[in-house]
Amino acid sequence: MWICFVQSLQAVEKKPDQISVPELLQAGFPPHLAAAWKEKAKQPPEIFLEWKRSLKGKDAALVSKVWKQKQITLYATKQKFAEKGKSQSESDPQTNRNHSEINKSKNTKKDLSLSTNTTDPPSELFFGFTYQNLDVRYLPRKEKNHSSIFFGGRNKGQIWIIEKRDEDFSYGTNLTFKQLRFTSGNRYKPIPHFYFAKDPNFYSQLERTGSPLPQPMLYTNFFGYRFLNEGKEYELGIYHAASFSSHPGLYFVSPNKSYSGVWSMGDQKSSLYINDSWNSKDWGTHRVQSESIFDKKESVGFFYLKSESPESKFFLDATMYRDSPLLYGMVSPEEVRPQIPQVLGYLRTNFKHLIGSEFLSSTEGHRYENGRSGFFPFFISEWGNLIYRYREYNESGNYHWNELGRAAFYEWRKEKAVVSVGFESRETGGQWEGKLAIPIDPGNLLELSAIFREGHPYTRAWFENWTYATDFNINLTDRQEIIKLKWVSPFISLNVSYSEKENDPNPILFINFQLLQKFDF
Known part of the structure; x- marks a missing residue:
């Protein structure tokens, strides 16, 4: 009977990476959600679970539906048997104390780490380039053509990039150590804002979940502290961005980066970002950006x-x-x-x-x-x-x-x-x-x-x-x-725009091409 029970468990258990894309699409997944599932399924179980918990609205409902239908498990069967063995030994007080101390130690370490190591993709190197042409007769040449080339990498929550934008060299780095975060340069920042300190000559169409390419910026520095409140991670710190304000300021980031803001103390200048959604059985799904x-x-x-x-x-x-x-x-x-x-x-x-x-x-x-x-x-x-x-x-x-x-x-x-x-x-x-x-x-x-x-x-x-x-x-x-x-x-972006005005012999042609190539190691 015990053998039959084990075999039945093995027959129905599935890991996330064993679910194919056609199965996800058949279950009603939109393409972006199916792509995110497959990407997270390649990573450690903790990362997949963290991603599942971060979903909201219709996406969360679809993932939960497939989770139940396919009877997804994140850990090996032997781990479940170990847990079952643990429950059977509860009659031993000494064993209970040992398990309690071990679990307490693990939870303490997890709470104190607060490192992006639990949510970041595997170690990788990446490189790419962008080319942009705005063909307008009356614009100066320096505003028509822009190009860049970059090379970077990330490992254990740390990320860096070296770039050449037109004739200027720049860098970007995002360093985390336990509760502390430090970003510097022209690419990385803890806030997800698009307008903030934006480089007016460049933009990234390849910014998405798991991408190492957020929006290009002008030079900034951020230093912040990350802390847990009721199991959710917040971040608070100071920053300086001369292109946004000549005065330093404060910044704040909520869990999942649904809300974030910056405030300059000297000139009372601020910026606010919102990207949130709510799902109600009676009132429907609502999203605000x-x-x-x-x-x-x-x-x-x-x-x-x-x-x-x-x-x-x-x-x-x-x-x-x-x-x-x-x-x-x-x-x-x-x-x-x-x-x-x-x-x-x-x-x-x-x-x-x-x-x-x-x-x-x-x-x-x-x-x-x-x-x-x-x-x-x-x-x-x-x-x-x-x-x-x-x-x-x-x-x-x-x-x-x-x-x-x-x-x-x-x-x-x-x-x-x-x-x-x-x-x-x-x-x-x-x-x-x-x-x-x-x-x-x-x-x-x-x-x-x-x-x-x-x-x-x-x-x-x-x-x-x-x-x-x-x-x-x-x-x-x-x-x-x-x-x-x-x-x-995920690795190529092409934007082409052509327009003409009435009684104007000068049409406007805009072309932007972006390439990103990643190598795991």
């Missing part, structure tokens, strides 16, 4: 909210941002430097992506634009839907004009995959719009967005755009033609 720089002279930033009903039938997307010349090269490197700040707000609600409404409002200097929209299907099938949309466009400041746009679209959506193409007709012209987002395989995503305007519309087009910071963003454009192509994988 935000980053802002608060300054007495000029504050900038964005806020994004995404909500889904418990049955994923009702959706809400809301975004608001304020850009300015301060953010040139930070949010959309391919765009021309804005001359004046713009404040834009956008809200979209819909049922199963079929019936919904949109609202937009923008203030840019003395130019004010707003509009509203409604859409509904007139044909539905498993191969896609035909959707009718109307929009009301209003503009004041230049033309004092309002008009109605009527559009018909074909759309197909599933998870992160989107196929959409359609034409909108207005009184002063019309426009073709298209969106394409295809997860090729885990960790690889191909995106294409385009717009072609005909005639001479007085109001700008609402152009859906994917950006670094958020899942979704929208901006206004008066360009006659825009084509954007993006391909992102």
Whole structure:
């Protein structure tokens, strides 16, 4: 009977790395979550467990579902038998005391270590390069072309990098020792901010979980203390970044880096970052992303909210941002430097992506634009839907004009995959719009967005755009033609953007290519 019990355990037990990608996708995993599972499965059990506990919302539910269905185990069967033997020996007081002391010692060491050794990937070397070209006739040559090459490595929670950006050499290092962390140079920082001390000529599209390439920065130094509170790790310290503020300041990071902020004591300048989600059985799943720089002279930033009903039938997307010349090269490197700040707000609600409404409002200097929209299907099938949309466009400041746009679209959506193409007709012209987002395989995503305007519309087009910071963003454009192509994988990133303005013989072409190659040792 005992032998049968052992055999039954061995028959159903599975390690995380024994679950194939097709099995994960069949269970409903989106590609990015399947890729993260396979990456963490190659690492020690403690790291996989830490990653599982850090998940929230729908991702956490999917992982827990597969965990139960596949009866995942992180440790060998013999360890379970050892634990069973331990429980059988509980009648021996001396044995109990020994086990208690051993466990207490292990827990104490675990609490005191607080090292990234328990969450960092295996030791590795990495190298790569980036190339960027912005072909605009009236820009100085030094602002058109940028390139970099880098080489680095990490081992036991320590990481370093040496870079050559254009003609300048730089370095970056992230050192941890028990509760202490020290970062220095032009690459690493304990906070996940994108705007903070951003190098305006470079950005990383390869920043993701487990990547050694966070956003390139101008020179900074951070020194902090990491501590546990109710089993969660926080970090508090001091920093100095001359490009952000001439005065030193304080920084704070919450568990999972869901919240972080910096504050400069001298000039009262600060920056706040939020990336959090909540999952409620009754109220659905909600995600918030935000980053802002608060300054007495000029504050900038964005806020994004995404909500889904418990049955994923009702959706809400809301975004608001304020850009300015301060953010040139930070949010959309391919765009021309804005001359004046713009404040834009956008809200979209819909049922199963079929019936919904949109609202937009923008203030840019003395130019004010707003509009509203409604859409509904007139044909539905498993191969896609035909959707009718109307929009009301209003503009004041230049033309004092309002008009109605009527559009018909074909759309197909599933998870992160989107196929959409359609034409909108207005009184002063019309426009073709298209969106394409295809997860090729885990960790690889191909995106294409385009717009072609005909005639001479007085109001700008609402152009859906994917950006670094958020899942979704929208901006206004008066360009006659825009084509954007993006391909992102764990080791390659390609961004191509082409646009033309009305009555302007100078088109704008932006190309950015990034490569990252890693070697474990």
